[in-house]
Amino acid sequence: MRRNRNEGNAVGGHPLTAQRRLLLDLLRDAGGHVDARELYRRAVSRDGSVSLATVYRSLSLFKRLGLVDERRLNRVCCCYEIRQSPEHQHLVCRGCGRVIEFRSPLIGELIESVRREHGFILDRAELCLEGYCPECNSEGHAP
Amino acid sequence: MRRNRNEGNAVGGHPLTAQRRLLLDLLRDAGGHVDARELYRRAVSRDGSVSLATVYRSLSLFKRLGLVDERRLNRVCCCYEIRQSPEHQHLVCRGCGRVIEFRSPLIGELIESVRREHGFILDRAELCLEGYCPECNSEGHAP
DNA sequence: TTAAGTGCAAAGGCTTTGCAGCATA
DNA sequence: TATGCTGCAAAGCCTTTGCACTTAA
Numbered sequence: 038m039r040r041n042r043n044e045g046n047a048v049g050g051h052p053l054t055a056q057r058r059l060l061l062d063l064l065r066d067a068g069g070h071v072d073a074r075e076l077y078r079r080a081v082s083r084d085g086s087v088s089l090a091t092v093y094r095s096l097s098l099f100k101r102l103g104l105v106d107e108r109r110l111n112r113v114c115c116c117y118e119i120r121q122s123p124e125h126q127h128l129v130c131r132g133c134g135r136v137i138e139f140r141s142p143l144i145g146e147l148i149e150s151v152r153r154e155h156g157f158i159l160d161r162a163e164l165c166l167e168g169y170c171p172e173c174n175s176e177g178h179a180p
Numbered sequence: 181m182r183r184n185r186n187e188g189n190a191v192g193g194h195p196l197t198a199q200r201r202l203l204l205d206l207l208r209d210a211g212g213h214v215d216a217r218e219l220y221r222r223a224v225s226r227d228g229s230v231s232l233a234t235v236y237r238s239l240s241l242f243k244r245l246g247l248v249d250e251r252r253l254n255r256v257c258c259c260y261e262i263r264q265s266p267e268h269q270h271l272v273c274r275g276c277g278r279v280i281e282f283r284s285p286l287i288g289e290l291i292e293s294v295r296r297e298h299g300f301i302l303d304r305a306e307l308c309l310e311g312y313c314p315e316c317n318s319e320g321h322a323p
Numbered sequence: 324t325t326a327a328g329t330g331c332a333a334a335g336g337c338t339t340t341g342c343a344g345c346a347t348a
Numbered sequence: 349t350a351t352g353c354t355g356c357a358a359a360g361c362c363t364t365t366g367c368a369c370t371t372a373a
Contacts, residue, residue, distance in 0.1 A: 052372080054328065073362080088330045093363060128300055137300075141293060147286045148309070155280065156314035157271055164307045166291070171299035195347080197353065216337075231355045236338060328371075335364070346353080 049102040056080075056087055060095045061119075064105060069118035070136050076117065108163065126164040132173025192245040199223075199230055203238045204262075207248060212261035213270075213279050219260065251306065269307040275316025 048057065063079050064071065071079075073092055080087040096117055099105040108116045108127065126144065128137040148159050194200075206222050207214065214222075216235055223230040239260055242248040248260045251270065269287065271280040291302050 052328080054371095056329075086330075090331075090364080091329060094328085097364095128294065128298060128302075130300070131303075137298065139294065139298065141290060143286050143290045143293065147284060147290075147307075150284060150286065151271065151282065151309060155271060155282065156317070157273070157280075157309070157311045158317055159271075159309050159311035160274075161310040162307070163310075164290075164305070166294060166300070166302050167304040167306075168300045168302035174299070174301055195353080197346095199354075229355075233339080233356075234354060237353085240339095325373085326371105327373105329369085331367090331369105333364105333366080335362105337361085337363105339358105339360070341358085342356090344354085346351100348349100348351085 048098075048104065051098060051102075055084075056091050057095050057098075059084060059087065060092065061099070061104070064099075064117065064119045067118070069138070070108075070116045071118070072116050108165075124162075126162075127166070128170075129165060129167045130170040130173055131167055132169050135170065137170070192241075192247075194241060194245075198227075199234050200238050200241075202227060202230065203235065204242070204247070207242075207260065207262045210261070212281065213251075214260055216260070251308075267305075269305075270309070271313075272308060272310045273313040273316055274310055275312050278313065280313070 048061075051057075053061075059080055060076065063076055063083075067076075067079075073089070073096060076096075077087070077089050077092045080092060096105065096107075099117075100107055104120060105117045106120050108118065124144065125138045125140045128139055129135075130137075144162060144164065148162055151157050151159060196204075202223055203219065206219055206226075210219075210222075216232075216239060219239075220230070220232050220235045223235060239248065239250075242260075243250055248262055250260055267287065268281045268283045271282055272278075273280075287305060287307065291305055294300050294302060
C-alpha cells in the first residue's frame with residue numbers, strides 16, 4: 038500500500054493515512070482483545086501490502102494519543118482495544134479462553150482508597166481476573 | 181555447578197537440587213519483584229555455573245507447584261515472587277519505578293461480586309495500579 | 324525542500340527446547 | 349540401569365529499529 042492522501046481527519050496532529058485508518062477501523066470492528074499479530078493478519082487480508090512494522094508503529098502512536106489501551110490478558114503478548122468511555126476490566130476464563138468485560142464501582146473505590154492511604158495518584162488500573170466461567174465449571178473443565 | 185546430592189527436603193515430589201535451593205533462597209531474600217534475568221544474575225554471582233535455562237525451568241516448576249507467583253509489572257518481562265500468605269497487589273510508580281505492595285478488603289469484595297454477577301469462580305486476581313507516588317508528584321515528575 | 328510515514332529486513336530481548344552428559348535412586 | 353536434572357546452544361516469539369523510498373506540505 039502506497040501512502041494515500043490524508044483522508045480527511047488527522048489524529049492528534051498526525052495525518053490519518055490509509056494504513057492508520059484501516060487499523061483504527063479494524064480495532065473498532067474487533068471490539069477489543071486483538072493482539073498485534075491478529076490485527077496484522079486482518080489488515081493484510083484487506084490490503085496485502087501493510088507491514089507488521091506499521092502495525093506496531095501505529096499501535097504505539099494510538100497508545101500515545103490515548104486512542105487505544107494496551108492490556109496483558111495472557112502471558113505472551115499484548116492485546117489492544119479502542120479506548121471506550123466506560124472504564125472496564127476483564128474476566129478471563131482459563132477453561133474456554135473467552136474474555137468478558139465487566140465494570141464495578143469497587144474499582145473506583147479502590148483507586149480512591151489507594152490515593153488516601155498511599156498518596157498515589159493513579160492514572161491506570163489494570164485488573165485481570167482469571168478463573169472459570171459458569172459453563173466450564175459445570176462441565177467440569179475446572180481442575 | 182554439578183548437581184549436588186538432594187539437600188534434604190523435596191519440593192512437591194521433585195528433588196531439591198542445589199540449583200533449586202539457591203534460586204528459592206534468592207527469591208525469598210528478594211522479597212518479590214525479581215525478573216528471570218535478575219534472578220539469573222544473582223544466582224551466577226553466588227555460583228558461576230548456573231544456567232539461564234535452569235532458572236526458567238525452575239521458575240516454571242515453582243509456578244506449577246504454587247511456590248511462586250508470576251506477575252506482569254511492566255511491559256517487557258515477568259516478575260516472580262515467593263507466594264506469601266496474604267494476598268496483595270502492586271502499585272507501580274511511573275516516575276521512579278518503585279513498586280509498593282498493598283492489600284485491600286475491596287479486592288475480596290470485588291471477587292465476590294464477580295462470582296455473584298457472572299458466575300465466575302476466580303482463582304487469580306491480578307491488579308496493577310500505575311501512577312505517581314507522593315514524592316514524584318511533589319517533585320513534578322508527573323506529567 | 325523538508326519532515327514524516329511506510330515497507331523491508333535485520334536485530335533485540337525474553338523464553339523455550341533439543342541434546343548430550345551426569346547424578347540419583 | 350532408568351529417570352530426571354543440568355548446561356549449552358539454538359531456535360522461537362514478540363517487538364523494535366535502521367535504511368531507503370515516497371508522500372504531503
